[in-house]
Amino acid sequence: MYFMFGTKLRVFNIQTVCICKRMNMGLLSCVVPLLLLCGAAPLEAAPAKSSYLPGTGRFWHITDLHLDPTYHLTPDPTKVCFSSKGVPATNPGVFGDFLCDSPFRLIQSAFDHMATLTKPDDFIIWTGDSPPHVPAGELSTDLVVQVIGNMTETIRQHFPNITVYPALGNHDYWPQDQMPTSTNAVYRAAAELWRPWLQNEALLTLSQGGFYSQLVKPGLRVISLNTILYYGPNKVTENMTDPAGQFEWLEKTLQKAAQSLEKVYIIAHVPVGYLPWARNITAVRGKHNERLVSIFRKHSDVIAGHFYGHTHRDSIMVLLDQQGKPVNSLFVSPAVTPIKSLLEPYSNNPAFRMYLYDTEDFSMQDIWQYFLNLTEANERQSAAWRREYVLREAFGLADLKPLSLLKLGLSFMEQSTAFDSYFKHYMVGYDSSFTCGGACKISQVCAMLYLDQLSYSRCVEKGGRSKRRDSSQGPLFKYFSLCRSHEKGLRVSKLSRL
Template sequence: MRATGVSSSPVRHSSPAMEPSALRSLLLLCLLSDCGRSLAALGSFWHVTDIHWDPTYQVTNNPGRVCESTGTRPAPNAGKFGHYNCDSPWDLINSSVKAMKNILPEPDFILWTGDDTPHVPNEQLGEEAVLSIIGNLTQLLRLAFPKTKVYAALGNHDYHPKSQMPPGQSTMYERMAHLWQTWLEPESRRTFMQGGYYTELLLNKTGYRVLVLNTNLYYDQNKLTENIADPAGQFEWMDNILTTAAKKNEKVYIVGHIPPGFFEKKRNKPWFRSHFNRRYLELVQKHHAVIYGQFFGHHHTDSFRMFYDSKGKPISTVFITPGITPWKTTLPGVENGANNPGIRIFDYDPSTLLVKDMVTYYLNLTYSNMAWERWEKEYRLSEAFLVPDASPSSMHTVLEQLAGTGCDLQKYYEFNSVSYDLFKCDGKCRVDHICAIREVDFERYEQCLVKEGAATTHLALIPFLISIALSVHQAAL
């Protein structure tokens, strides 16, 4: 019987293997376990993103015919669960959902932040193909978690043509609202059909709210919104919702696909147009007292973004969850831009909505194709970086640790690609990651590059200066 790496018996936050060997099962249980942590008082939810299903994927000896999403790149030795030059095959997607079901079978809710279709030219898709892919993935999640509320956001690949989200009502918005009708409240369906965004009481609980944004409206590749100050009125709507939330003492989660700020793997690469980025930052600074977490995807990597007030106090954090697709980006200038497939659990305090912790699980794609299917715990935030929770102040502490002289930066860097890129994060890499995390604002990001560049040069001199000092000391002896 072929190993699947997941068990048919539900175990909260753990996933024993189905290998016949008891030792193998015990090993996998240890890899996934949380060392006896008591999570009974906490709530938990899944965040999955960037599935990018490629229905053309096939295991073949011809490396040029494995998948359409590889473009002109060959995919030699492609396996059942995928290839780093390709988007997700169905076996990988099905495996990830089964792992979710086994590790945390009854989450409080699921965040699904989009990008479901493959990286192929528009002419290879079309409206019906896009809707069919989203529909199939919707059905897969609904069958696996029939009683679980899913808060679904649109990615820039969830439209045709891709990235061209209209700033108003459209047939595709209407049809996707129909696909998600069992998850959307009537008012949510109305605003979704008008602009692809909505808000609801989180789990229908008074005092808790979720805003699901269509940040694709702010994407610098979206030609339809280039000259519009407030596409689909989403900024004004967001401002009003958060203002009302403050009056009602509500606590809010913000969910979307494309995050503000810069891509950590390519210097000076923002996603939003500058005026949209500035407006988003201003709204978070204005309403941070009611915002208890921001959850985004798009990068395919594992990272976070910090927001500060005018005095430099950390006030909010964007958590960027890694993607399920292992696809190696073709963005010019990015090296080692693939990742292992990842899925994430967030633990939170049900009484405050404070994010307490997060655990990332992953599939080592190379190992799984060669040996056996194994989803394993990659890391738990509080254990890896020794912080008490995932509050803005704690995430600021993590950032300061990354910016220091210890080994935390290298640890973070390996987590960033979900344990795919294990090369050393050098001085330039350090600057790119630290500044992308620290500064969402365009101007302050540029200032950070200069400041951290100088700091990196200084840090690089420390070993040299120490060696000189030791040599002088030895000579004096």
């Protein structure tokens, strides 16, 4: 895929991609082949089978790849990548920069490492967002489709015998966020690109509305939702109660799964619930969030897990029923891209993860989180992906059932080192000097434990009474205070990085 920038990002050949070189005419042309292997680092050995019990299955989660094919090293830090939007890169290296989206070499290194760990009976969930964070004028429908195609082919090359279950992200459309309610070029292209992984029934609903359902194995079904239909910046659907009829379809699909004695994994890009770094802001529109919470509560006995991306950070949520009983565990995986906006005090190191599940009841058993220390990788010019943590071990959990996660979240309300560890993992080890107390901590914990408006607002109110003043006046407090001061007009601006 050759990319050139003048007034618009253009694609000339899908077979090549990535590191772009500055040319005499001031244009950028990508010249490195798609699957070029260069400077690969020694890889961590695959986990020993004794690390988990018999009867345990595994699957992998990748999200928010955000390929930036313009990324290249140059003496001018404002021209390292188009995704920084002219902001000078801070410390660019061969694997990226925290103000830029992913160079191809970063994505390739993640897949290279994953490929050494996977087994034939694993599967992968891929929760969207392949194109970069660049102005809409630099993109087009054709370009977005070709970037998705490029990432699809890259995944297929690395994992030729493993089924992948994708979900569409808000950047997987042009203009970004504006996912429509009927068939279009992107939905049709995605269905064609993902045909090797999906069956005809799934391909049909994917091409019509961007969502689908498919049986993974006897007793286990994946439902891939198009939550961009409920996303605040999506002007196409803002006045609709059930965009594309997805709510109705979801309820019917969950009912059929129950009748067939199946368990369901919900996958999507934008998560349900509240954003953990802001106050009173749901990830999707409030009215659609309430509907999703209602449906998930109603069918919680069928749903064995929820898996999302979009926020670029690592977080956990617990769905409570209307009586306050924990009924579902939800997980948001951190991104491969390390990008942050200039005003954000922290970012994330690149990451992917593996889930362990019980092959009898499909309940979640554990998470093995992998990451790349981006600063270290750039200094060494070698990508040493490592295991960041094992969730049960990190927090002393007996299991990942909703009750265990509820107890963990409630323990965060008190002064403890457990929340400090959680927040460090939230940033994927970006900078351990950052702490999250007072208002910051209230937002994190309330977003973890309360997904509907009523219970969330009660949590925030209670937290505000118990912590009237924040003893920490550091950058996180200042950033959070800025967010609160613009609450009413915040929704679109707070989502702009995503």
